[in-house]
Amino acid sequence: MSDPNGLIQPGRPAPGFTLPATPDGGLVGPEQFRGRPVVLAFYPADWSPVCGDQMSLYQSAAPVFAQYKAVVLGVSVDSIWSHRAFAESRGIEFPLLADFEPKGAVARRYGAYNAQGEADRALVVLDPTGKVTWSYRSPPDVNPGADGIFDALDQLAADRKVMAG
Amino acid sequence: MTTPLQVTARLRDPVTTADHIRGPADASVTIVEYGDFQCQFCGAAYPNLHEVLRQRADTVRLVYRYFPIANVHPYAERAAETAEAAAVRGRFWEMHDWLYEHQDQLDPVHLSLGVEQVGLPPDELNAEVESRAHADRVRRDFVGGIRSGVNGTPTLFVNGVRHEGGYDLPDLLAAVDGASNA
Numbered sequence: 001m002s003d004p005n006g007l008i009q010p011g012r013p014a015p016g017f018t019l020p021a022t023p024d025g026g027l028v029g030p031e032q033f034r035g036r037p038v039v040l041a042f043y044p045a046d047w048s049p050v051c052g053d054q055m056s057l058y059q060s061a062a063p064v065f066a067q068y069k070a071v072v073l074g075v076s077v078d079s080i081w082s083h084r085a086f087a088e089s090r091g092i093e094f095p096l097l098a099d100f101e102p103k104g105a106v107a108r109r110y111g112a113y114n115a116q117g118e119a120d121r122a123l124v125v126l127d128p129t130g131k132v133t134w135s136y137r138s139p140p141d142v143n144p145g146a147d148g149i150f151d152a153l154d155q156l157a158a159d160r161k162v163m164a165g
Numbered sequence: 166m167t168t169p170l171q172v173t174a175r176l177r178d179p180v181t182t183a184d185h186i187r188g189p190a191d192a193s194v195t196i197v198e199y200g201d202f203q204c205q206f207c208g209a210a211y212p213n214l215h216e217v218l219r220q221r222a223d224t225v226r227l228v229y230r231y232f233p234i235a236n237v238h239p240y241a242e243r244a245a246e247t248a249e250a251a252a253v254r255g256r257f258w259e260m261h262d263w264l265y266e267h268q269d270q271l272d273p274v275h276l277s278l279g280v281e282q283v284g285l286p287p288d289e290l291n292a293e294v295e296s297r298a299h300a301d302r303v304r305r306d307f308v309g310g311i312r313s314g315v316n317g318t319p320t321l322f323v324n325g326v327r328h329e330g331g332y333d334l335p336d337l338l339a340a341v342d343g344a345s346n347a
Contacts, residue, residue: 053317059236061311063304091236145316 007111007122007137014040014126015109020080021073021095022087028073028095030126037070037133037156038126039149042107044118044140046078046086046096054121054143059092061146068153073097076119077104112137125152174329176322178309180228185257188218188226194324194344197228199310201318202245202264203238203271210319210332211265217337225341229261230306232318240271242303247276249299250290251283259283 008014018029030038043054058065058072065072074096078086083096099106099119107113112122123144125134134152138144176197180186198214200207218227231249233241244264251260263279264271270279277287293299310320314327321328324344330336 056234056237057311057316060234060307064308064311093236143316145314146311147314150312 007120007135008124008132010132010134012132014038014124014130014132015106016130017106017109019075019097019099019106021097022080022083022092025080028097030073030130033071034130035128037068037128037153038130039065039070039072040075040110040124040126041072042075042110042112042119042122042124044116044121045076046082055086055092055096056090057143057146059090059094062094064146064150068150068157070153075099075106077107077117123149125149125156127156174314174327176325176327177313185229185252185261186226187229187258189223190226192224192226194221194225194341195228196225196341197230197322199230199232199306199315199318199320201233201238201241202248203241203268204234204318205268206332207319208265208268213332213334213337216334217341220338221341221345224345229257230310231303232307232310232315232320233303234318240276243273243294244271244276245303246294246297246299247280247290249302250293251280251285253299254285256283256285260285
């Protein structure tokens with residue numbers, strides 16, 4: 001079921017989409033944040049202990065993401081109701097997007113959907129124009145941390161300085 | 166920009182004199198721990214790390230860095246800032262040990278009692294923590310950990326290389342002995 005082309009690669013425009021998101025179920029998508037870097041964090045499921053770690057970690061790192069003016073969006077195939085309870089229990093304030101109906105449609109477009117019917121644990125960083133600047137797929141049981149994301153955000157900031165100069 | 170095959174598994178921030186260090190300065194093995202005082206896994210690793218330092222007193226030193234996951238552990242940040250307030254007064258490890266030995270008593274009332282037991286003035290430390298005087302220091306450790314790929318707690322680096330094994334005593338001894346012989 002996974003995209004034969006694999007995870008979306010740098011240089012490609014990020015497919016546009018909106019999905020219902022925490023906290024209130026309103027539609028959220030990357031295009032709303034043009035002008036800022038966007039981090040799409042696909043993950044297999046709410047509640048699995050490893051996922052909790054990864055999303056909790058990104059919440060803890062919120063002040064660092066803020067320094068880059070970066071927006072973090074978590075995406076899994078869980079329903080908005082599951083996302084809400086999960087977000088509340090872990091104190092997660094950034095939006096968790098429900099790729100629930102049709103199931104996994106957004107994950108598939110990013111090449112981040114697997115045969116188990118879940119999103120892969122995949123990170124996709126979009127530049128302020130909505131182009132993919134970095135992507136990474138982690139084994140499902142390995143929390144990839146955030147160092148790769150911040151390296152990508154540093155690189156974006158450096159590129160922008162060069163263009164301005 | 167290329168996609169790396171693997172996310173960083175090495176410590177990026179070298180150990181400096183600004184770190185909290187326990188053990189001989191000339192130790193051949195340095196363990197850097199990124200920990201959260203309210204994390205039960207860190208609490209479970211604590212006596213084992215202690216034992217490693219005891220059994221390998223001549224070869225191993227431990228560096229402790231703050232990595233509070235505050236949204237999951239509501240007392241973790243305050244505990245870390247209190248430890249830093251103790252550090253300023255030369256009592257970091259006493260406070261560190263008290264915190265890990267009293268993980269069920271990290272609420273502000275019990276924490277004040279702990280500060281007193283460590284022999285420090287609770288009101289004075291409390292005021293410093295309330296004013297967030299030590300927040301930057303804790304944040305610096307946290308961000309450094311994030312940049313080194315710390316993805317949860319505890320995360321250990323043994324001579325700069327991420328420890329992928331467990332936190333039981335045999336696992337830890339094997340890791341430090343391996344690094345010592347490397």
